Each structure stands twice: as structure tokens, then as C-alpha cells.
Amino acid sequence: MLSPRQLFLQHQAQTTDFPLLLEVEKAEGVYMYGPNRERYLDLISGIGVSNVGHRHPKVIQAIQQQLDKYLHLMVYGEIVQAPPAQLAHALAQTLPAGLDNVYFVSSGSEAVEGACKLAKRFTGRTELIAFENAYHGSTQGSLSLNGSESFKRAFRPLLPDVRHIRHNHAPDLELITTRTAAVILETVQGEAGVRVPSRAYLQNLRQRCSETGTLLILDEIQSGFGRTGTFWAFEQFGVIPDILTCAKGMGGGMPIGAFISRREIMHSLKNDPMLGHITTFGGHPVSCAASLATLQIIQEEGLLAQVAEKAARFQQRLTHPAIKEFRHLGLMMAVEFDSFATLKSVIDSALLKGVLTDWFLFCDNSMRIAPPLTITMAEIEEACDLVLAAIHEQVHP
Known part of the structure; x- marks a missing residue:
């Protein structure tokens, strides 16, 4: 054998x-x-x-308890299930007022895909701006946002209308215009080798996005869920994103991701077209139970x-x-x-x-x-x- x-x-x-x-x-x-x-x-x-x-142990206990109830029931968003509903509420409690609508997915890449679709749908614009040496995932959409050509060249053509600017370089913020749907930034650049932007830069980015009606997407797939010493890394910079992505550390070892936004923005996925984003396994009850336990562990164990x-x-x-x-x-x-x-x-x-x-x-x-x-x-x-x-x-x- x-x-x-x-x-x-x-x-x-x-x-x-x-x-x-x-x-x-x-x-x-x-x-x-x-x-x-x-x-x-x-x-x-x-x-x-x-x-x-x-x-x-608390993650294992939460998984075991959910296993005794049900596993997958239906594609995301159709049936009321306690684990994703309770997790969405708990996540909203960690966030500034208004960031209270959570769309659960299965991975970080899918969270980025959903966030960018949401930005295009809500703004009616097409341009996306990302950063040199950024990493946002491996699917064709998220790969388009990545900032390393060596990882992309074999898979072109990728998404059109994507521009890359220099990280922590204030003059490039002028390239954000009224045709930009969203700027997506890792709050702390991960695969670039832990590159932390200055507080002033991040605040200037937030201001420029607000001036041009551009949505600011902060990618906290690596930096979220306590990794940097606050529950969300952006808490340390005095800014609030329009859309937040998370995954990785949120599941306690189970596969899960999410993109989070304001109700008025998120609800644009409900019509024209209806079902603007669909996922089979997003909000899986076992993953959500594990994630809620993870969130509680971080808080309760200090x-x-x-x-x-x-x-x-x-x-x-x-x-x-x-x-x-x-x-x-x-x-x-x-x-x-x-x-x-x-x-x-x-x-x-x-x-x-x-x-x-x-x-x-x-x-x-x-x-x-x-x-x-x-x-x-x-x-x-x-x-x-x-x-x-x-x-x-x-x-x-």
C-alpha cells in the first residue's frame, strides 16, 4: 500500500x-x-x-456541536441559519458603526472578488486601483490586482482597467479620479514582506477616495482577527474603509472568508441583476461556528x-x-x-x-x-x- x-x-x-x-x-x-x-x-x-x-478546544467544541445539528443546507443567503447570523452580528460589534453587512464566502480570494464586484456595481465605474507588490489572491480577478508581474504574465489577459500605484507614495494618490470604482489596499502589505504604510498616508488615501467618490477596500485577510494587536489593523490608522475583506485567521482553522460593507452599498447586489454574487459554500454553518468561537477566544482570553x-x-x-x-x-x-x-x-x-x-x-x-x-x-x-x-x-x- x-x-x-x-x-x-x-x-x-x-x-x-x-x-x-x-x-x-x-x-x-x-x-x-x-x-x-x-x-x-x-x-x-x-x-x-x-x-x-x-x-x-473551544473551536473544536463549537465544530462538534454544529456537526450534531446540520451541515450544508442551501446556497448562501436563502435559509436562516444561526451560525452565520450570529457571526455576522458579532463581527459588526467589532467594527465602526455602519460597517454592519457581512457577505460570507469560502476564501480570501473570493472575498476580494466579491468586494471588487460590489464596488463596480455600487459606483457604476470600472477602474480599480491596487498597489505595487500587493497580494490579494490567485483567482483571475484577484490576480489582476496583484502587484508582481512575474506571477501574472503567464495568465494574461486578466481584468482590464486595473492600475497599480506605488505603496506609501503620496503623489500617486492624484491618479485616483472620478472614474475609479475602488482602491484596494492591504492595511499591512503581507507578501511584500510586512510593509506598514504611514498613518498620514493612509488618512490621505481615505480623503482622496472620499473626494472622488471612490470606495476604499481594505484587505485584512492576513492582518485581521487580532494579528497586529487590534482586532482590525485599520483601527491603528484612524481610517474607516467602505469595504473590508477578511479570511485566513477568522476560521480557527476552517475555510471561510467575508467582505463587509454598509447596508446601502451591500444591497446593490440584490438587483439589476438579482443575485449579484452567488456562492454555494459561503457561510457554511460549521465554518461560521468555528469562526464565532475564534472571535470569542480572541476577546475572552485577552x-x-x-x-x-x-x-x-x-x-x-x-x-x-x-x-x-x-x-x-x-x-x-x-x-x-x-x-x-x-x-x-x-x-x-x-x-x-x-x-x-x-x-x-x-x-x-x-x-x-x-x-x-x-x-x-x-x-x-x-x-x-x-x-x-x-x-x-x-x-x-
Whole structure:
């Protein structure tokens, strides 16, 4: 009988010629465990997904309770189901007044697709503006918004009427005009290597959008649900979006996403045409139950208040001549080295020592560190010891 590894290589579609091939039998908290009792400390949370750790007991309990009631019943929006209704209400309580209409989808890419469709439908305009080195997903629409040509050129033609401007560069804001339906911005650029815009820039962007009747879409697929130390990263910049997207960390490990807006904007999807956005699995009751539990865990366990101290400890410990820069907003962190070759050797060495890290799509000389918000100070010490040991082993300054 073929092993899971053999089946993976033989039948499962691959995305690179060098998959990680880390075989996991169980995961709990900040650790993943292999078939031979190997233990790996997860410093990337499944790329920003496991904000409350792997298999948090309250998430598992919520899933189990919902399994005893029902699974999928009907396509999104037709039947009243308690899990999505309760989750929508809970999300609205975390947001400024007015951002109270939630459309549930199945992933971050679909959240971006829905947000951009909504902006075009509401404004009647066609131009979309995104940013250099932006990442918004992998479907053809969201790929059109991404800011790296190397990831797009093989799939052209993509969406027309998409313009890219420079991130955190105020003069380019003049390119936003009365023909622009929406500007979409990651509140913190993720795959660019954790690039945080200035508060003044984000406020100027908000003002320019308001002046031109352009909708501001903030993508918090990576930065939302407490990752940066506030529930939503935009809270730290004194701006309010017209549309907000989220996914990844909101599901506690289950697949879910959403785009959120004001009622008057969201209701434009109801007519001309009716069913302006349709999704089969959006608002899946099990995913919504897991997401509501995740939201409650973040609030009830005081995880937001711990983020700054934990991030500061990473920054204090991760010092070495080979580290060129440490960038972060909360527990969304990037550790920069001189090259991809150096970083890759450190990542590989760290994995052998029992800690999982990664790099960024558009910044391949920087190490991604985004652990579960539940990580303890002792686990941070362990993680930093292992990463530093890997650096010492691979780099000789």
C-alpha cells in the first residue's frame, strides 16, 4: 500500500518542484507532530490562519456541536441559519458603526472578488486601483490586482482597467479620479514582506477616495482577527474603509472568508441583476461556528493585549549580524537577510531543528514569522533559540 507521501506526490496537484513534504499526523496549540513523534513549532500559523492555535478546544467544541445539528443546507443567503447570523452580528460589534453587512464566502480570494464586484456595481465605474507588490489572491480577478508581474504574465489577459500605484507614495494618490470604482489596499502589505504604510498616508488615501467618490477596500485577510494587536489593523490608522475583506485567521482553522460593507452599498447586489454574487459554500454553518468561537477566544482570553509584548520579545531576541532588518506590526513580522540563498539555508536548518518558518512571495530574502496569538513567552524563547541556532549554523559573518 502506498504511503501518504507517495500518494501526495503521485496524485495530488503540485504547486512547486520542491514541496516542503512535511508529514503531519496531529497538530495542537503551536505544535505540529509527525508520524515518528517529530515535533515542529509552527511560527507561521498555516500562513496566518491558526490565530488561536491548532485545534483550540473551544473551536473544536463549537465544530462538534454544529456537526450534531446540520451541515450544508442551501446556497448562501436563502435559509436562516444561526451560525452565520450570529457571526455576522458579532463581527459588526467589532467594527465602526455602519460597517454592519457581512457577505460570507469560502476564501480570501473570493472575498476580494466579491468586494471588487460590489464596488463596480455600487459606483457604476470600472477602474480599480491596487498597489505595487500587493497580494490579494490567485483567482483571475484577484490576480489582476496583484502587484508582481512575474506571477501574472503567464495568465494574461486578466481584468482590464486595473492600475497599480506605488505603496506609501503620496503623489500617486492624484491618479485616483472620478472614474475609479475602488482602491484596494492591504492595511499591512503581507507578501511584500510586512510593509506598514504611514498613518498620514493612509488618512490621505481615505480623503482622496472620499473626494472622488471612490470606495476604499481594505484587505485584512492576513492582518485581521487580532494579528497586529487590534482586532482590525485599520483601527491603528484612524481610517474607516467602505469595504473590508477578511479570511485566513477568522476560521480557527476552517475555510471561510467575508467582505463587509454598509447596508446601502451591500444591497446593490440584490438587483439589476438579482443575485449579484452567488456562492454555494459561503457561510457554511460549521465554518461560521468555528469562526464565532475564534472571535470569542480572541476577546475572552485577552489575546489582543498580549500581542505587543510578544512581538517585542521576538524583536529583542532575534538579533544577529546576519539580520538586516526586523519589520512588524504586532505579530505580523519579517526578518530580513541579505539574500534568498541565505534565508533558504536558515529556513531549512530551522526546520531540521523543529521550527517551521517561511518566506514571502514578493520578498524572498525575508523570513515570515506570524505565530499563533496564543504562543507563550516560553514558546517564543524556544522558537528564537532554534532560529538563532540555525542562523549561527548557516551564516558566518
